[in-house]
Amino acid sequence: MNHDEYTEMTARLDRYASVPDDVLAEAVTRDGLCFWAFDRTDMPELTGDDPPDRELAARLCAGCPVIDECLELDLRTAGANTVGVWGALPDTDRRALYPVWRRSRGGEVR
Template structure:
């Protein structure tokens, strides 16, 4: 198994604590507490050469990164675009199958 797969499995495991939180609650938490949602006098995105640098700059220190990531994986899945939860869209697409295997989510219910 690749080191990156292990990293992604660890992230999926960390998100397990949020799997039964309803999406509307996650939305409220992310929009009210997410650093990227706070008003800013500077409407320009931070200087970044790569998407990974942009994710680190935008999401660094945000108290709701996991909630944001969980919500984006639920709502966009592999069609995800942009920076969410401190990860690039490519990273989230790689994470998505690991996340799906970690168990049922509130929207899918128990099978």
């Protein structure tokens, strides 16, 4: 992904800027496909040591109705320390997106 794609993604997430964390978390856990559509025993374990896996992220999140909410929640709560798949992105992409997202919200990158 490139900077323009991160900027576009950040602009899309701006609609959630005023949504409280608990509301986002409720939507993600209630409606997120990863929380109910997969047999947990069949899901690969994501340790954070795995190589970036865009294919896995795309497969796990395909058709999920709360991808943006999930991504926003992870950026808020994990920030640069993210691991696994959230918002249809592997952790390496979210780490690169994080500073762009922080700056768009008027914050300094932590």
